[in-house]
Amino acid sequence: MRVLLAEDQAMVRGALAALLALEPDIEVLGSAPDGEAAWRELERLKPDILISDIEMPGLTGLELAQRIQRHELPVKVVIVTTFARSGYLRRALDAGVSGYLLKDAPAEKLAESLRTVHRGGRAIDPELALEAWTESDPLNDRERQVLRLAGEGKSAGEIAQMFNLSHGTVRNYLSEAIGKLGVGNRIEAYRLARQKGWL
Amino acid sequence: MRVLLAEDQAMVRGALAALLALEPDIEVLGSAPDGEAAWRELERLKPDILISDIEMPGLTGLELAQRIQRHELPVKVVIVTTFARSGYLRRALDAGVSGYLLKDAPAEKLAESLRTVHRGGRAIDPELALEAWTESDPLNDRERQVLRLAGEGKSAGEIAQMFNLSHGTVRNYLSEAIGKLGVGNRIEAYRLARQKGWL
């Protein structure tokens, strides 16, 4: 089983490579520190499986998975991430990934899941899979955009300028988002949406 | 060289252990998923060096280092963390740690740093060390407490109740913090302070 590793933190990248190198049936062809580099390495090394983090500079793991799906590359994707966010899993599944593991899972789980995927199966964190079914993102595009900026401390006026909207409209969107998420203000709305992986 | 590993993410913990196991002069005695567990293992295993993450459930790596310092345990501490926050490094140094590495650093750096520390030296991320000298936390205790809650979406009134203050006083503290940090509102203040490791 020939694998490629995409992970931005060099130390974690090296450590995972060391971990996989212990398995006799797994060969680590190489590794990449971001999505773009991984994309190039995919062409060159033709691995069976790509193991990818999500949050990486430039191209994220989710975007990389989407690109692989569009180009119909013959490589399975296994996401390995810190984030137990149902929105992330949902997007990953839409992008056709074969696995979604949390870094909280025991180390042995990784090699095990790779074997499952290599046999044609799927390896999805079970708890998260459940949550992803029940909870879906209630926000529309505008609300998402506006909430993202509001969460960075931008005022309604500033956001309005960026999108060529009136500041009243921006406040309406924020009010909508706050209502949909059942919270009390923009900060809580931002935090909740972020935690769910909806931003 | 006998080391103990404290890191909450099981997969990363296992991977780091695999990485260190490759080094002939390093022996991984065990590992712990949080600060309290690490503290117990320290007593039992008497390692030369403790490798610890910072953000762990319950007792953090920084608190663990402080406790080790207070009890004058004969173990060197090396922090390995995601966070390039000068405030974290500062607190770590105050707690007498021998090393502070970022997970962004190459994997080889870890073993290398452990050897340096074992010889009695220090291994501190150089860029961060510089920043820690120049930038120091301008916030006082009240400002920190208040800002932390404000950043979670609490209103001035709610915060006031929690600390038995008037809501005007809370707003004054927030205004102070915003001014000291040179930003425009509580959200930006929270984000900046958090990024610097001052919360």
Added chain:
DNA sequence: TAACCCCGGTGACGTTTGTCAGAAGCGATG
């Protein structure tokens, strides 16, 4: 064509936020 929804905008209202100047209480320092 009429009915409907979606997007964006308006205006008004009360609340919260951020700023500022000032002042009372209090322990420490001289």
Added chain:
DNA sequence: CATCGCTTCTGACAAACGTCACCGGGGTTA
């Protein structure tokens, strides 16, 4: 004792925020 510094409080003001009801211009859809 006087003075300083620190914490907390007050009141006032403008700005930003959150909510609501409502309006107008497209696009579907019936």
